[in-house]
Amino acid sequence: MIKQFTALVFLLAFVFLCPCTGNKSVNAENAPQDYIALPIVMYHSISNQRPGKFSLTPAQLEKDFVHIKQNGYTTIVAADLIAYQKGVPLPEKPIMLTFDDGYMNNFYNVFPLLQKYDLKCIMSIVGILTDANYISDGTPNLSWAHMTYEQIREANDSGLVEIQNHTYNLHSYGKGRRGLAINRGEDAEKYKAMLKDDLLKLNNKLYERSGVKCTAIAYPYGSYCKEAIEAAKEIGLKAGFTCIEGVNKITPETDFFQLKRCNRPAGISSEKFFSKLQHIK
Numbered sequence: 485m486i487k488q489f490t491a492l493v494f495l496l497a498f499v500f501l502c503p504c505t506g507n508k509s510v511n512a513e514n515a516p517q518d519y520i521a522l523p524i525v526m527y528h529s530i531s532n533q534r535p536g537k538f539s540l541t542p543a544q545l546e547k548d549f550v551h552i553k554q555n556g557y558t559t560i561v562a563a564d565l566i567a568y569q570k571g572v573p574l575p576e577k578p579i580m581l582t583f584d585d586g587y588m589n590n591f592y593n594v595f596p597l598l599q600k601y602d603l604k605c606i607m608s609i610v611g612i613l614t615d616a617n618y619i620s621d622g623t624p625n626l627s628w629a630h631m632t633y634e635q636i637r638e639a640n641d642s643g644l645v646e647i648q649n650h651t652y653n654l655h656s657y658g659k660g661r662r663g664l665a666i667n668r669g670e671d672a673e674k675y676k677a678m679l680k681d682d683l684l685k686l687n688n689k690l691y692e693r694s695g696v697k698c699t700a701i702a703y704p705y706g707s708y709c710k711e712a713i714e715a716a717k718e719i720g721l722k723a724g725f726t727c728i729e730g731v732n733k734i735t736p737e738t739d740f741f742q743l744k745r746c747n748r749p750a751g752i753s754s755e756k757f758f759s760k761l762q763h764i765k
Contacts, residue, residue, distance in 0.1 A: 519733040522560075523761045524580040526727065526745040530593040535750035542593040544750065549601045551754040552579065559604040561646035562700040562723050562740075569736050581605040582725060582745060584650060584702050586614055588629035591639060598644045607645055608702035608725070609636065611652035611686035633693035640696050647696040649721070652686040654679070655704040663707025676715040684719055700724065700740075713741045731761060 527545070528538040535541050540548075552559070558575035568574050583590050586609035598605060613630040631639070639645035654664060661667060666675050683701065690696040699722045703712070706727025716724055723740035730744035746761055 519735050520574055520578065522574075522578055522580065522732040522734050522743075524582060524725065524732065524743060524745040525761075526725075526747045527581065527583045527594075528585055529587045529589055530583070531587075531589045537747070537749045540748060540750050542597070544754070545594065546597055547754045548748070548757070549597055549603055551758055552581075552603065553601055555758070561604050561606050562648065563646060565734075565740055566699060566722050568734075569738075569740075571736070580745075582702065583607045585610055585655070586630045586636070586650065588631050588635070591631050591635045595639055595642070595645065599642070602644075604644050604646070606648050606700070606702075606725075607631075607636075607639065608648045608650035609686065609690065610650045610655045610704075611689060613655070633690075636690065636696065637694040640694060647690060647694070647698065648700045648702060648725075649683055649686050649690075649698040650702045651704055652682045652689075654682055657705075663704035664709065664712040665707045666709045666711050672711050676711050676718070679712060679715040680719050683716065683721070687719070703727070716741065 525548075527540060530540055530542055530545050532541050533539075535544070556577050557579040558577060559581055560574060560578045561580070564572075564574060564578070581603065583594060583605060586607060590607055594605070594607075597603075610630070614633065614636070617630055617632060636647055640647045651664070654661070656663075664679065666672065687698050690698060699720075701716050701721055701723075702725040708724065708726065713724060723743060725743050725745055727747065728742070728744045729746055731746070732738075732744050734740075748757060
């Protein structure tokens, strides 16, 4: 009987005095999160012509911007992520807005809305398309034309648009390659040299013609590989944007070269689209 009583006392003392699994789970629930949720929205063409999976009307984009403002989001750009890694805190509810390909309609239909609502975004440029410009007879077709270097400079100088690299001439399914995917059997060092030449060509042109210093890459078609990340890092870039759907969970230690993004298609309200973002893992 004495032995049983002693064992019972010991058991009760262990339960009340020692940290137990139950206490740990309660503390974990009450503890602050150790990461920041960062949704990144991926837009492309903003035009009234043929809205679809990769094109949104200016009216719908404005509704998105109103929703962002009304729901307490703060737009950030790659410079904010770089500063975050160096100890500068991010806003409480950050969001990134990215516009791929450098369409001229982004300058005419997006830039004024950024000014109206005091929002920031990233526009990623395809160099060869900027050079070709898709302008005939001096009249830009806003469905297909791309921003000029003068427009890029104006947008970049505003402080509301951060210009980034979408490759000079690798935004293609052709030339025996899909985006930045390395081909089977391809020499890794030759591949990296080719990619670095392409990225640096656009970086240098954007700096010389528009005063832009790129710090990130948007992978064409979301296609990339470990060699592409290595090449981007070797030329001094700090982040890479994929087309993988999801919301990022970031810390200052996060490697920002595989950032997820959520494509913004037409045919869905702002409320429904942004509500869906909250449930994406």
